[in-house]
Amino acid sequence: MTLLAFARGPAMQVATLVLIVGMFWRLSGILLLRRRVAHAAARNPFAVRLLGGAVTIVTRTIPRRTFWPRVGAGVALSYVFHIGLFIVLFGGAPHILVIYELFGVSWPDLPKGVVVVASGITLAALILLLVRRVTHPVLKMLSTPDDYISWVIVFLPVATGILLSGETIAGYGTLLALHILSIEALMIWLPFGKLMHVTLVFAGRFMLGHNFSRKGAAT
């Protein structure tokens, strides 16, 4: 079996299984805990509370203006990375093809040059985020092995993707195999570390928004 066949076959199956079971295990371990009923009379009816939760998912995307001077730069850098990754993931022709094969949906791809530039910016933002993490006193103190493992796990697919697009240091098959394997590593790690925020961010914001809407407080 070639490395590419391994990556596309058993490795992908294992990674998918771990991703699904791991995410299910973690989410159910959180959400199935015994819920304490809030008896206090709510200021807002149930529908408004639900809306409050939904709105908070959107509004927490950007900090309130009063916080901008202190957190604006860090947030902006984080968004450069996230938006860059989004462009590469959903604008690159090979990725759209994979999505089409898996789910049967498709959309026009972006020009390769745009995707390459977005990849470069994403990679640069990732490196700057790491530099910030190891130099900023607060981030340095808060950081755990999870932060650094997660960084490597995200860095590898971006880096191998860039190498793959130029077929630079090895042949297409080898680079593609490494790229797929790096994505599989991400899939395996995702349920266990901070990358799980791809789901928790929605649950957390919703719950906060719902709870604070109950109080009629700002979300």
Next chain:
Amino acid sequence: MTDVVKAMRGFIADIGPNVALSLESCVHCGQCAEACQFYVQTGDPRYTPIHKVELFKQTYHREMGPFSFAYKFFGFAPALTAETLTNWQDLVYDSCNMCGRCSLICPMGIDIADLVEQTRHGMYEAGLAPADFLGAIAEKEHGTGSPFGLTSEKFRDLLHEIGTAHNVVMHVDEPAAEIVPTVSSIDVKTYPGSMAAIAKILNHIGLSWSFRTDGFDADNVSLTAGDRAGQSAITESIVKAAISCGAKILVMPECGHSFTEMRWEAANAYGKDLPFRVLQITELVAENIESGKIRVNKAPHAATYHDACQLSRRGGATEAPRIILHALGVDLHELEDAGDANWCCGGGGGVALIKRAQPLRDAAFAIKKKQIEATATPIVYTSCSGCRQTLDHGGKAASWTTTVGSLMELVADNLAS
């Protein structure tokens, strides 16, 4: 001696999906630090809000998180020790007002202030509530129902003294009352004028009302200390007293944390919906101004207003004081960040009761001082005695010319005849 097992049990006793989600979600972005007055003023990363709950988080991961087996087996989350608990004491108590400004910025939607409250449960169980004065006062409150050990008899005498001194009719222990006001021990000790003002306002509304000497002190220092049993005991006595006279409205005094407890937690301790409404006094006054039951004379003058975090950001009662100030014709110069993003005075969350925390409290107060001075108004009103006291003390230390006033005293002084 620090009891590690009790701390651990205290941490994990009340974890539901809300808290678990919060403990699982942090991405270590550090934004909460930039919203916290103690980090902003000192630059010390230890004061990062989410770091303050680190022991709680580790205990959760070790004992009941979805991957607790791995956390234990691989030692990802170290077990609690007496040393680490002691090292965290100043973070959990001295440097957190539970003001919730960090909860307002967190991009993951973590209610960090709520996590600090939970963390204090464990710390209290371990005997780590700061002894002077927070822990000692909470202990007295738990034993007597009042932070200063005020008995029912003494409270009754005091109410009549205040009534005589302020020329206001006091209703005490009436067998039936539609409105039952509670008091803050800070008002009892320092600002009895606020109690007299509330009595005057209630007389003006004209509904039956009565203080109850069998459940009156809503301060609930136990809540801020982390004493769950004490917290419930205080709450239950007030609920019982209000029910015994058929109250339709329980009125919370000019106090922040007492409102949080009675408005949002009391029903949980009671186990079902309370048979009466719980309103902070500003809400009651605003409602009655809008309905025309309270009529006030215009008192035009320039002033600013300090929001108590537990009433506005954490309690949803941000508009009520502004309705009142508007009705009085006050030329309100809002503070920068007024309302929901307001900075704490520095004394909230029991920090005012921790002697050694004074330098931190002063550092936090400096933000408020600067903001108040920027409005160039001679008076700052508030509707929380804890805030009022912190502003008074801070202002005195800074030789301030700004006056700190009670919103309810302003209303009472300007009731239309």
